Amino acid sequence: MDPALQQLLDKQAITEVIARYSRTLDWLDDAGQATCYWPDAQVDYGFFSGTAADFLPVVMAIERQSQRRWHMLNSVQIAFTGPDAASVECYGLATGIRETDGVWTGNLYGGRYLDEFARRQGEWRIAKRQYVMDWSVPLGPQNDGTPNPVLPLPILEIIASGHPMYRPM
Template identity: 55%
Template sequence: MEPALQDLIDRHAINDVIQRYARTLDWLDDEGQGTCYWPDAEVDYGFYKGRADQFLPIVMEVERGSDRRWHMLSQPLIRFHSAKSASSECYGIFAGAKRQDDGTLAGNLFGGRYLDEWEKRSEGNGEEWRISARIYLLDWQSDLTDQPGFTPDPDFPLPTAQIDQSGHPLYRRL
């Protein structure tokens, strides 16, 4: 196949996994979430560091602890190392809220980055891309108080991540 066409196909496949990751968390789709990672993938979310197959029940329990959840991930910047391996970085925003004693919803808004390694492996009758390693880097968080019906407060200020010098150890050129 023409290399440029295969590059587009592979980029699209990786983008699909990233969107599936967010969607399956929001919809509490355990099986779909399991198709985002290779079972032996190493993940580091700070509160958990280990294999993806052991992480999935934990993260899905966390998601089920929220009354509402919303994940939004940017399109990733991707660098292919070979026909079967790649690195990517994308930004993500997550809002989660729980029902409070007074009936309102309140929670947190988080902003961070997903630093992913990818492998294309044989699965079923073909090959597919999945995450083979992930580091989640939390850049900022802010309280979301008094969010009845999740109607956004137009005066809510989003904090910015403080990156005050070049050469952060987790920055990678992709």
């Protein structure tokens, strides 16, 4: 295959892993989240440093503490360091909304993901990740999950895996 075409295909595959990472966190898809990392990947989030296999139950437990969560990773930059290796950096915004004593609040976080990806047996996954939080802003009271009568859009409350609106992709 033309090397330029292969590089485009590899960039797309890596970008899809990053999108899957966000989506599977938000829908509490443990199995999908596991497909983003190699089990032996080294992960450092500050509060956790170890392998991805050990990190996944920790991060999913944290995500389950929120009734609503939202992750968006963007501005993905990919630099290939070998035929099966790439350094990847992207920015991330995340929020978690939870109900405490009848009040719905949360935080908005901004940070960056400093990743090393590896392709093994034709599949790209995160082989090393360091997360750096740049800022955090508390959010004021949030909607309690009841649609606004003026603009009655549905509001998801995802508190467990297997939400009926989740579509495996």
